Amino acid sequence: MALWAAGVRVLTRHLGIQPESSAVLLGEIIGSWLVLNALLLGLKTWYRRRYSPFRDIPGPEPGPWLYGHAFDIFDEPLGRRITDWGNAQAYPHGLMHFFGLFGVSYLVPTSPAALAEVLSTRAYDYVKPAGFKRFTRRFWGHGIVSQEQEEHRLHRKTYQAVFNQGNIAQARGPLSTKSRQLVDRIHGLCAPSPSHSAIVPVTQLTARVSLDVTGLIALGVDFETILDRNPQVLEAHEALFAGSRDKRTLFALYNAAPRWLGGLIPLRVARRMDEASRVLRGACRQAIRSRAAVKANGQRLDFVAHLVQQGLYDEEAAISQIMVILGAGYESTGGTLAWILYCLATHPDSQAALRQEVRSRSRPMDESDYEALPLLNAVVLEATRLYPAFSFLLRKTIRATAISGRAIPRGTYVALCPHMVNHARHLWGPDVEAFRPERWVDRSSPAGPKLDATGGASAAVCMLSFFSGARSCVGRALALALMKRQVALLVDHFQLDPVGGTPQASGLFATSPPADLHVRFTQVR
Structure with missing residues (x-):
């Protein structure tokens, strides 16, 4: 800008043009600079669209010249437009292509091989976009969500030590305890009714119990939000993670506006999120410091205890990682659990079959039963397939790479869309939109039914709710363990029935159920 101003000044003097005032000169400088940039941006957009190396890859219709499908991909519910495009035609080489803002190309892997x-x-070869990382660092801190390359590899190992199957097995007792607390809470809501039933806000309650469980795993501390304690922790999570139009606007600003501008615009939602982040970090700090000793002694290992034992403990860095863990529990696991209950409420035959399976075991159920019941596991996986917590995530290549033999230049955007993959007819069949837990049950063995780990799809990567490979969800074992216990106990104690119309998914990053999603619970004997 300074060079342009100097150039305009030299040019006006050379041509003998004398501005009437300094204000007029300033206006000329700014106006001409804006016109030049608009022309350059238009030229760049034309060039990108005319000479894109991916023009031969199939995809949706090009869309408006200036912004392409930029608004389609971020429209709510996330991932639905891309899912429609994915099912509209074949993609022989496992790739979809479309244009976004200013002619930027986006590639979407559609085949198991390309996804792998x-x-x-x-x-x-891929990193998250800079705008996403700036956004998450500001409000959550520099945790594994914003970390890349060697830093990501290092901290992923730290997570795996705590979230592995063996350590989660040690936590099965506390998981069942928290699940019973939710059952007791709903019994309390049903008690005053002569019909022994109540309309329950499931999104709110499942978020609470999930937050409590992740607090135990992250900090070794139970926030007891399901018992209406520590309301400031719950309110801070709602402020940070609940989806809203103003939060999406703020996120778009971080991705589209210059870096210096994103932090200067005084949006009210940003101030609310800053305050919520401060409250939550303070609660984490207090919880960490209140523990007199951090030891495992062969028992369940929480995240803070592991950091201390390995000599990796740094309070501020630990809090940033814990913020990620708590957010995943509140938004991802809590939201998915609410979707499972909704699916059961709207499919009474599956609910009755599941109740029969659960009651075929001794009561109370043994901890190992939750892993052994094929229909229980199938119900959880099928609802998780239909409602992946994260429907759309963007990556950008940091070096030249390849997908399905196709050369991909450095700086290319690659969109991962779990919703499209989980709803792809060429991967799951014509009944892909149906809630059909039986697709996960293998009844071919004379020994009895067992879980089909791929749900009848050709590869495990076709079920992308927990991602896969180096970027797979480290909390998968914990999320599944909690959801299976919670679902089994609730179905054993209650009949679930739908309330209202079809809920619309929302959320800032996760595909969360609406906050006002309700299900009727009626006590059963």
Whole structure:
């Protein structure tokens, strides 16, 4: 800008043009600079669209010249437009292409082989966009969500030590305890009714119990929000993670506006999120410091205890990682659990079959039963397939790479769309939109039914709710363990029935159920 101003000043003097005032000169400088940039941007957009190396790759219709499908991909519910495009035609080489803002190209892997390359074989050829990382660092801190390359590899190992199957097995007792607390809470809501039933805000309650569980795993501390304690922790999570139009506007600003501008615009939502982040970090700090000793002694290992034992403990860095863990529990696991309950409420035959399976075991159920019941596991996986917590995530290549033999230049955007993959007819069949837990049950063995780990799809990567490979969800074992216990106990104690119309998914990053999603619970004997 300074060079342009100097150039305009020299040019006016050379041509003998004398501005009437300094204000007029300033206006000329700014106006001409804006016109020049608009022309250059238009030229760049034309060039990108005319000479894109991906023009031969199939995809949706090009869309408006200036912004393409930029608004389609971020429209709510996330991932639905891309899912429609994915099912509209065949993609022979496992790639979809479309244009976004100012002619930027986006590639979407559509085949198991292409997905495996992006998520496993060449996973570290990609990073998250800079705007996403600036946004998450401001409000959550620099945790594993914003970390890349060697830093990501290092901290992923730290997570795996705590979230592995063996350590989660040690936490099965506390998981069942928290699940019973939710059951007791709903019994309390049903008690005053002569019909022994109540309309329950499931999104709110499942978020609470999930937040409590992740607090135990992250900090070794139970926030007890399901018992209406520590309301400031719950309110801070709602302020940070609940989806809203103003938050999406703020996120778009971080991705589209210059870096210096994103932090200067005084949006009210940003101030609310800053305050919520401060409250939550303070609660984490207090919880960490209140523990007199951090030891495992062969028992369940929480995240803070592991950091201390390994000599990796740094309070501020630990809090940033814990913020990620708590957010995943509140938004991802809590939201998915609410969707499972909604699916059961709207499919009474599946609910009755599941109740029969649960009651075929001794009561109370043994902890190992939750892993052994095929229909229980199938119900959880099928609802998770239909409602992936994260429907759309963007990556950008940091070096020249390849997908399905196709050369991909450095700086290319690659969109991962779990919703499209989980709803792809060429991967799951014509009944892909149906809630059909039976697709996950293998009844071919004379020994009895067992879980089909791929749900009848050709590869495990076709179920992308927990991602795959180097970027797979480290909290998968914990999320599944909690959801299976919670679902089994609730179905054993209650009949679930739908309330109202079809809920619309929302959320800032996660595909969360609406806050006003309700289900009627009626006590059953």
